[in-house]
Structure formats: C-alpha cells, structure tokens
Amino acid sequence: MSFPARLFCLGVALLCAPALAQEPGVSSQTHTLFERIRDSVAQVRVLLGTSDTHAATGSGFVVGDGLIITNYHVIAGKALEPDVYRLEFVLPGGGRGPLQIVAIDVVNDLAVVKGDIGPVKALGLRSQPLSKGDRGFSLGYPLGQGLTVVEGIYNGLSEELYYERIHFPGAINSGMSGGPAVDSSGRVFGVNVATHRRGQLVSFLLPASFAEQFLGRARSAKAPPPRNYSSAIGTQLRAHDRALRESLDGPLPTQRLEPLVVPARMGTSMQCAAGTERERERPYVINSYYCYMRSAVYVDPKLQTGTVVFRHRILLSLELGPLRFAHVQEMQFCNSVSSDYTSHRHHTGFVCQDHIVALEGVRAKVAQCLRRYKLFEGLYDMTLKVATLGESSLALHSELQMDGVSYEHAMDLSRRFLEAIRWNR
Amino acid sequence: MDVILDDPFVAAAHVEIRDTPEGRFAIDDLQSLNGMRVLPSSETRTSAEIGPEDIVRIGHTQFRIRPRFYAVAGERRIRQGAAYRGAVMFTIAAAIVVATLVWDAFLTTSHRDEKALTAVSVFTVVAAGAKRKAIWSLVGRTAGRRANFAAHGFVACVGVLALQLWTTSTGYLAFGLNAGWLETLSVVGAALLFGYIVYRHLRLASRAKRRAHATVAACVAIVAFGGGSLLMNLMGAMDPAAQSHSYSLKAPFFLLVRGMSPADYIARSSDLKRAVDDLASRE
Numbered sequence: 001m002s003f004p005a006r007l008f009c010l011g012v013a014l015l016c017a018p019a020l021a022q023e024p025g026v027s028s029q030t031h032t033l034f035e036r037i038r039d040s041v042a043q044v045r046v047l048l049g050t051s052d053t054h055a056a057t058g059s060g061f062v063v064g065d066g067l068i069i070t071n072y073h074v075i076a077g078k079a080l081e082p083d084v085y086r087l088e089f090v091l092p093g094g095g096r097g098p099l100q101i102v103a104i105d106v107v108n109d110l111a112v113v114k115g116d117i118g119p120v121k122a123l124g125l126r127s128q129p130l131s132k133g134d135r136g137f138s139l140g141y142p143l144g145q146g147l148t149v150v151e152g153i154y155n156g157l158s159e160e161l162y163y164e165r166i167h168f169p170g171a172i173n174s175g176m177s178g179g180p181a182v183d184s185s186g187r188v189f190g191v192n193v194a195t196h197r198r199g200q201l202v203s204f205l206l207p208a209s210f211a212e213q214f215l216g217r218a219r220s221a222k223a224p225p226p227r228n229y230s231s232a233i234g235t236q237l238r239a240h241d242r243a244l245r246e247s248l249d250g251p252l253p254t255q256r257l258e259p260l261v262v263p264a265r266m267g268t269s270m271q272c273a274a275g276t277e278r279e280r281e282r283p284y285v286i287n288s289y290y291c292y293m294r295s296a297v298y299v300d301p302k303l304q305t306g307t308v309v310f311r312h313r314i315l316l317s318l319e320l321g322p323l324r325f326a327h328v329q330e331m332q333f334c335n336s337v338s339s340d341y342t343s344h345r346h347h348t349g350f351v352c353q354d355h356i357v358a359l360e361g362v363r364a365k366v367a368q369c370l371r372r373y374k375l376f377e378g379l380y381d382m383t384l385k386v387a388t389l390g391e392s393s394l395a396l397h398s399e400l401q402m403d404g405v406s407y408e409h410a411m412d413l414s415r416r417f418l419e420a421i422r423w424n425r
Numbered sequence: 426m427d428v429i430l431d432d433p434f435v436a437a438a439h440v441e442i443r444d445t446p447e448g449r450f451a452i453d454d455l456q457s458l459n460g461m462r463v464l465p466s467s468e469t470r471t472s473a474e475i476g477p478e479d480i481v482r483i484g485h486t487q488f489r490i491r492p493r494f495y496a497v498a499g500e501r502r503i504r505q506g507a508a509y510r511g512a513v514m515f516t517i518a519a520a521i522v523v524a525t526l527v528w529d530a531f532l533t534t535s536h537r538d539e540k541a542l543t544a545v546s547v548f549t550v551v552a553a554g555a556k557r558k559a560i561w562s563l564v565g566r567t568a569g570r571r572a573n574f575a576a577h578g579f580v581a582c583v584g585v586l587a588l589q590l591w592t593t594s595t596g597y598l599a600f601g602l603n604a605g606w607l608e609t610l611s612v613v614g615a616a617l618l619f620g621y622i623v624y625r626h627l628r629l630a631s632r633a634k635r636r637a638h639a640t641v642a643a644c645v646a647i648v649a650f651g652g653g654s655l656l657m658n659l660m661g662a663m664d665p666a667a668q669s670h671s672y673s674l675k676a677p678f679f680l681l682v683r684g685m686s687p688a689d690y691i692a693r694s695s696d697l698k699r700a701v702d703d704l705a706s707r708e
Binding site: 365 | 532533666670674688698700
C-alpha cells in the first residue's frame with residue numbers, strides 16, 4: 001500500500017474510533033441505570049388462600065414509606081374478595097412479605113399497596129413529560145421471567161384512548177403491569193399498564209403525573225383503608241360515568257346513509273369501523289357501521305365496564321319479496337350486540353320492553369333492555385335495539401349498548417339516539 | 426216371559442224377576458255360575474229388591490227394569506260414524522297442513538341453496554307425523570274394529586292447524602295492541618288446545634271407555650305443555666345475558682300500528698328500572 005493510502009486509512013480509523021468507542025458506552029449506561037434502580041422494582045403476587053399458588057402476578061415499584069405503586073388489575077382479586085386472596089411482594093434483593101391495599105383507582109388502573117419492605121430506595125416520579133423520541137426503559141417481571149428491562153421510545157400521549165396514556169413502543173408483556181418506565185436518569189415517567197392486543201410493540205403507560213396525584217391522595221387519606229373495595233369501586237365508576245356523560249353531551253353527530261340519517265362517531269375517543277356482508281347464495285346484503293368508545297374500566301376478570309358502543313346495519317334486499325324480507329329482518333333483530341362480560345356475581349338479569357316507535361320519517365320496532373349491577377349502586381347496563389318497518393327492500397337495524405352507566409345517562413342517550421335517526425322521503 | 430241375552434257369561438236360566446206389591450221388583454239368582462250383582466256393589470247376591478234406578482249386572486250385561494209408566498229419555502239415533510273418520514276428510518286436512526308447512530318454509534328461507542333443504546324438512550315433518558299417527562292407530566280400535574288411522578290423522582292435522590291459527594292470531598294481536606299479556610294468554614290457550622287434542626285422540630281409542638281417563642290424560646298434557654313453557658322462560662330469566670322480548674315484526678300487520686314518540690317510549694323505561702331494582706334487592 002502506498003504511503004498516501006496508508007495515511008488515508010489511518011485518518012479514517014481515527015475518525016471512526018470515537019464512534020466505535022460509543023457503542024460499549026451506551027449499554028454500560030443502561031447497565032448502570034439498571035443496577036441503580038433494580039432493587040426498587042418489586043414483583044407483586046396474588047396468592048390463593050394460604051397456599052403459595054399464584055392467582056396473578058404483576059410488578060410494582062417502591063415510592064417510600066413502605067409503599068409500592070402497581071396496577072389495580074394486578075390486585076383486583078384481593079380488592080373484591082379480601083378473604084379469598086392475599087398479596088405478597090418479592091424484591092430482587094431477596095426481601096419478601098405480605099402487602100395490604102392502601103388505595104385504588106380503577107379508572108386509571110392504579111393501586112398503592114404497603115408492606116414491610118425494609119430500607120429499599122424509593123424511585124422518584126417525573127412531573128414533566130418526556131419529549132417525543134426520548135428513550136425510556138420499562139422494567140418488570142414478564143411471563144414468569146426474572147426482572148427484565150425493555151427499551152422503548154416515548155411517543156407522547158395516545159390520540160385514540162379516552163383517558164391519557166403514553167404511547168410507548170416497547171416489548172411490554174404480561175406480568176410487567178405496574179412496573180415503572182424510567183428515563184435515562186432513573187426517574188419514573190410512566191407506569192406499565194397495557195399493550196394493544198392486535199399490535200406488536202404497541203404498549204401504553206400511565207403518565208407519572210397521574211401516579212403522583214394518586215399517591216398524594218393515598219398518603220393524605222385520613223380514613224383507614226376498607227377491607228372490601230366494592231363501595232369505593234362503585235364511587236369511582238359513577239364518577240367515570242359522569243365524565244363520560246359530559247363528553248357525550250350536546251347534539252349527536254349524524255351521518256347520511258341515504259335515504260337514512262343515523263348517529264355517527266361521538267368524539268375522537270370513539271373508534272369506528274365499517275364492513276359489508278355479501279354472500280353469493282344470499283339474496284340480500286348487510287352493510288355494517290360499528291363504533292365503540294375506548295373507555296372501558298377493568299374491574300375484575302369477569303367485568304370491564306364504562307363503555308358506549310353502537311352499530312348500524314343496513315339490510316338491502318336483492319330479490320326477496322316483502323314477507324321474506326320481513327323474516328330476514330326478524331332473524332337479524334335476534335342477533336344483537338351483547339356484552340362480553342356477564343356474570344351472576346355482578347349482574348341481575350335483563351328486563352326488557354318493546355314497542356313500535358314513530359321515528360322521523362319511519363316507524364320502528366324498538367326493544368330496550370336494562371340490568372343492574374349488584375355490587376355497585378346506581379349502575380346499569382342498557383341495550384337499545386331499533387328495526388325500521390314498512391319498507392320491502394331496505395331496513396335499518398341499529399343497536400346502542402351502554403355498560404356501567406347511570407339510569408339517567410342511559411335514558412338520555414337512548415332518547416337522543418332515537419331522535420337522531422331519520423328516513424328522508 | 427223369558428228374555429234371552431246374547432251373552433256367553435249369562436246362564437240359560439240366570440235370574441227370575443217378579444213384581445212386588447209396592448211397585449218394585451224382586452229378583453232372584455237361579456244358582457248361576459257367575460252370580461248376580463246390584464251396582465255399584467261388586468258383591469254377588471242371591472236375591473234383591475230393586476227399583477227403577479237400580480242397575481243389575483249378570484255376566485257382561487247390565488239392565489234396569491222400569492214400569493211401563495216410568496218416564497224415560499227418548500230414543501236416540503245410533504251414530505253411523507263421524508265424518509272425520511273417513512279418508513276424505515283426513516286427506517283434505519293433511520293437504521292443508523302440508524301447504525302451510527311449504528308456505529312457512531318458503532317465507533323463512535333466504536338462501537338460494539335452501540330450496541332442497543326446504544323440501545327435505547317438509548318431507549321429514551310429514552313422515553314423522555304419519556309415523557306417530559300409525560303407531561297411535563295401532564293402540565286403539567273403533568267400536569266397528571276398523572282401522573282408525575284416518576280418524577287419528579284428521580284429529581292431529583286439525584289440532585296442528587288450530588294451534589298455528591291460535592298462536593299466530595294472538596301473536597299478531599299482542600304485537601298490534603302492545604299487549605304483553607296476550608302472549609301469556611297465547612301460551613295458556615296453546616296448552617289447553619294441546620290437552621284437548623290428546624283428549625280427542627284418547628276418546629277415539631275404544632279402550633279409553635271412561636271419559637275420566639281421557640280427561641286425566643288431557644290435564645297431564647296441559648300441565649306438561651304449560652309447565653315446560655314456564656320452565657323454559659324461567660331458565661331464560663336466570664341467565665343474566667338473556668334478553669327476552671318479542672323479536673317478531675309481524676309483517677305486514679305493523680303497517681296498521683302508529684307508534685309512540687321516542688320521548689314517550691323512554692318515559693316508560695321507569696318500569697324497567699323498578700323491575701331490575703327489585704331484582705337487585707332480592708338477590
């Protein structure tokens with residue numbers, strides 16, 4: 001190799017050396033961070049009775065005074081059935097012991113628990129959010145593995161959820177719920193709360209400001225914590241319903257599906273999708289429009305509530321006569337939106353009424369069903385089904401379903417829903 | 426005077442009957458093998474004094490003896506056999522039932538490929554009905570010992586048509602008048618009708634000689650039908666996911682119904698709230 005070529009290669013090597021030297025520096029920073037805060041991340045276990053069998057596991061982090069922040073859904077069993085379950089913490093340093101619930105927030109899926117955890121360093125909470133693109137680290141105990149750290153990128157608040165959640169693309173898995181998401185200095189900017197079922201690396205965190213406010217309320221609470229949290233959960237669900245009602249207040253947005261006008265998406269936190277059912281051997285077509293509010297509150301494995309869902313189906317006959325089309329309508333009227341969550345423990349049976357109602361421009365058969373929550377005072381599930389009558393080849397079937405709402409809220413939205421349906425003639 | 430009875434269980438000289446001064450009759454057993462009874466007693470007697478209302482039984486023959494002046498009911502014409510026992514009436518009734526099945530299947534099929542399935546389902550129902558009627562007709566016989574397949578078949582077809590007419594008309598009335606109680610009446614009426622069909626079947630069979638047997642069987646059928654419907658409703662009510670309301674749109678009857686305003690409809694929901702609050706307080 002000639003001298004100029006050697007000089008050139010040396011110059012290139014000198015330029016690249018700092019860059020090459022940075023790669024080991026990045027991972028050592030992560031390692032240092034991990035070593036600094038790992039002892040403050042606990043595994044929270046829900047055990048059945050006096051056995052050591054796990055009914056549920058999650059994660060949490062120490063915030064001082066023996067307090068640990070975790071998700072409500074991790075300890076839901078203990079909150080609702082205190083005589084059946086018990087809580088336990090396990091720390092990386094080997095500490096282990098029982099936990100008691102101090103406070104819960106079902107709407108934000110938070111809980112504060114307390115135990116004799118010893119001199120474990122508390123993690124600090126960031127009151128200011130990160131900037132989009134900042135790196136963050138989520139810690140927890142995923143899927144029965146040991147303490148794990150997952151890197152992700154802060155992407156700001158999700159635009160689609162009803163409550164504020166941080167969108168954090170990172171491999172957060174089951175078991176990491178309740179664990180902290182920290183910045184590069186080890187301060188908590190979020191609490192692991194959920195992942196998107198149908199998306200890879202689409203995870204959500206609860207902003208640390210929520211956790212900070214919640215912790216403040218828990219610390220300043222004067223009354224001793226109750227043994228059974230049913231009453232507290234009912235109070236929080238009713239507050240959630242009031243917030244939901246405020247967000248749905250005002251005239252309902254509508255959309256034209258000629259010759260019909262029907263209620264449309266009610267706000268940005270409502271997700272909508274459309275579809276069509278066409279089969280070669282079926283002489284009619286069904287076009288569907290489905291909208292749901294992403295406001296569900298987890299209460300226990302058999303109950304998620306606090307949502308509003310509605311669906312419109314346009315039935316179009318291609319070659320059926322009026323009587324056969326009416327039969328198709330009857331069959332479709334039987335197929336209704338129904339709640340995925342039904343249990344004897346939480347719900348009474350449905351009581352229904354059905355009448356012919358004169359909507360604007362068309363008559364419709366309307367069926368309304370109501371059931372009440374047994375554990376949570378003043379909360380109901382309601383379904384409203386509408387089927388237009390009188391046309392031989394076109395019909396609208398609409399359904400409105402409201403879960404975990406007050407009676408007044410259900411009736412108010414039902415009336416506005418019916419009044420928003422119009423047939424232009 | 427001798428009265429000869431065509432009864433192999435009566436002796437050649439079985440009893441002797443004489444007038445009494447009181448206007449009654451004395452009857453003596455002439456040492457027969459099977460004896461003489463004065464109903465309702467089943468005890469054999471060698472002699473008795475009987476009046477115009479007493480029934481005497483010798484062998485398989487029962488008789489009363491009345492004075493000439495005693496008032497009795499007029500003679501009744503012997504029924505030659507009800508018209509419905511004939512094949513013609515059964516054929517007409519069966520044809521109407523098959524026609525309603527075909528019409529119902531036509532209305533309820535909405536897939537192009539279901540025509541063959543429709544024919545199969547109609548044929549299956551007809552074959553099942555014919556099999557049941559054939560089995561039933563083997564159980565009973567008419568007094569004339571003729572096969573009564575046609576009679577049973579006629580009763581069954583008329584019963585099916587009556588049930589359909591009853592449930593359809595009450596269903597339409599309940600829909601048009603918004604009267605839920607009519608749907609309850611529909612179930613009760615259907616149970617009674619079903620019981621009556623069972624009663625007529627049993628009356629056709631000559632072994633059911635006593636009307637009481639047929640009546641008891643009909644009552645059992647009514648209770649079973651009604652109890653079964655009630656049990657299904659109760660089981661549905663116990664399911665917290667079940668929403669039981671009328672799904673029927675009753676075309677084209679709904680064209681006659683005006684309908685109430687949305688506000689009026691919602692105002693009626695207070696009844697729902699009261700009902701579920703009651704449920705919650707009881708559970």
